Amino acid sequence: MSAPDPARWADIAFEDRMSTVEFRVGERAHISVDSEVCRSCTTRACVTACPADLFAPTADGGILFNYEQCFECGTCYQVCDAEGAITWTYPDGGHGVVFRHG
Amino acid sequence: MPVETVLVCVRPAEPAADVDPLSGAVSHRSGSPALTDADAAALEYGLRLADAWSARVHVIGIGGPESEEALRIAAALGAGTLRVDAPEAADLMADDRALARVIASAVGRLPYVRLVLCGDGSADGGTGALPAFLAHELGAAQALGLTRLEVREGDGALVGERRLDGGRRELLRVPPGAVCSVEAAGLRLRRSALPAVLRAARAPVESIVPTDGQASSVGAVSAGPPRPGRPRTRVVAPPDGTAPRDRLRALTGVQTPHHAPELIGPVDAVKAADALLEFLQERGYLNAPARADTPRDTPR
Numbered sequence: 294m295s296a297p298d299p300a301r302w303a304d305i306a307f308e309d310r311m312s313t314v315e316f317r318v319g320e321r322a323h324i325s326v327d328s329e330v331c332r333s334c335t336t337r338a339c340v341t342a343c344p345a346d347l348f349a350p351t352a353d354g355g356i357l358f359n360y361e362q363c364f365e366c367g368t369c370y371q372v373c374d375a376e377g378a379i380t381w382t383y384p385d386g387g388h389g390v391v392f393r394h395g
Numbered sequence: 396m397p398v399e400t401v402l403v404c405v406r407p408a409e410p411a412a413d414v415d416p417l418s419g420a421v422s423h424r425s426g427s428p429a430l431t432d433a434d435a436a437a438l439e440y441g442l443r444l445a446d447a448w449s450a451r452v453h454v455i456g457i458g459g460p461e462s463e464e465a466l467r468i469a470a471a472l473g474a475g476t477l478r479v480d481a482p483e484a485a486d487l488m489a490d491d492r493a494l495a496r497v498i499a500s501a502v503g504r505l506p507y508v509r510l511v512l513c514g515d516g517s518a519d520g521g522t523g524a525l526p527a528f529l530a531h532e533l534g535a536a537q538a539l540g541l542t543r544l545e546v547r548e549g550d551g552a553l554v555g556e557r558r559l560d561g562g563r564r565e566l567l568r569v570p571p572g573a574v575c576s577v578e579a580a581g582l583r584l585r586r587s588a589l590p591a592v593l594r595a596a597r598a599p600v601e602s603i604v605p606t607d608g609q610a611s612s613v614g615a616v617s618a619g620p621p622r623p624g625r626p627r628t629r630v631v632a633p634p635d636g637t638a639p640r641d642r643l644r645a646l647t648g649v650q651t652p653h654h655a656p657e658l659i660g661p662v663d664a665v666k667a668a669d670a671l672l673e674f675l676q677e678r679g680y681l682n683a684p685a686r687a688d689t690p691r692d693t694p695r
């Protein structure tokens with residue numbers, strides 16, 4: 294395991310990262326999170342890993358998830374160890390993230 | 396032997412705009428950095444090279460009095476400073492060729508300039524053309540868009556590295572007196588000591604006002620409509636692991652031991668204070684109370 298490098302994340306501000314993409318939000322949530330499964334999760338890897346900051350822990354131990362500014366990177370699906378916590382698909386055609394806006 | 400100078404040119408970025416999603420009101424984000432990442436990298440390279448050559452660093456800043464903050468950061472690191480007085484609204488700020496002419500005139504006031512360094516592009520979508528114009532004005536060689544710049548061990552030559560298409564790199568041998576621009580790739584500006592910061596905060600910054608003839612470029616190329624900015628790509632070390640999942644886990648830092656994020660609340664003030672104290676004790680910022688059963692109302 295490599296040593297943590299906190300400086301790595303300071304390179305680009307969150308707002309700057311989000312300002313370089315455009316989101317065409319579809320009606321259907323392309324990722325859903327089962328908050329019941331998350332209640333027993335001890336790592337909360339998704340909260341740390343999602344580059345768009347879309348996972349928020351709730352006071353009752355669950356997870357609140359918003360799919361609207363999702364980069365479709367698949368990180369949450371890859372890092373989550375709990376079976377059935379995340380259901381992941383791509384958004385419907387014409388919707389989703391548009392990179393390198395401009 | 397006369398003391399040589401490494402000259403660094405910096406220019407402040409436009410403050411970033413924030414748009415209120417509800418009202419649509421546009422405001423300027425306060426606290427935008429005094430030095431852009433690329434300018435900070437240029438300064439750091441300047442300091443490193445000055446160390447290697449036993450030279451002096453001199454920083455020329457462009458802009459109104461508000462740009463002095465960047466120069467004070469440089470002064471706290473031991474650099475000499477000079478400001479080219481160009482108020483934000485002035486045409487000069489948008490005219491890199493005229494700016495280069497003013498800077499070139501200032502270069503004549505410094506002892507032998509061994510190298511001129513600039514940041515490559517700016518956070519506010521600047522064209523990055525200033526170093527090229529500057530090289531033209533000074534009649535100097537140029538090496539632009541460098542990702543690395545260092546004195547080679549052995550023959551002591553100054554060598555720069557830059558990207559080529561297709562992921563390839565080229566190494567450039569940079570001659571004395573050249574103008575170089577550097578990317579903010581994997582480099583951080585060193586910190587200065589507090590006494591130096593305090594001294595620099597009080598020190599006057601010398602400024603020069605461009606003469607009429609210098610401050611405009613007749614027949615300069617005019618640019619088209621502005622487009623949204625795109626951050627430049629930068630060098631990032633590849634993460635550990637062979638499988639995509641392992642690489643993602645290494646890249647996102649979820650493998651490093653950390654406390655799982657949790658939301659405490661809403662709670663009343665007493666519980667919130669307890670949670671805060673517990674958090675500080677856990678991380679060693681506060682000593683734990685001598686006895687766990689210390690009554691809450693006992694003054695500590």
Ligand code: SF4
Pocket residue numbers: 326330331334335336337338339340348356372373374375378379
């Ligand atoms: S989505 Fe996966 S990693 Fe995130 S809280 Fe739920 S179980 Fe844990």
Ligand code: SF4
Pocket residue numbers: 324342343344345346347362363364365366367368369370
């Ligand atoms: S796919 Fe990427 S951006 Fe979207 S929710 Fe998962 S981690 Fe976040």
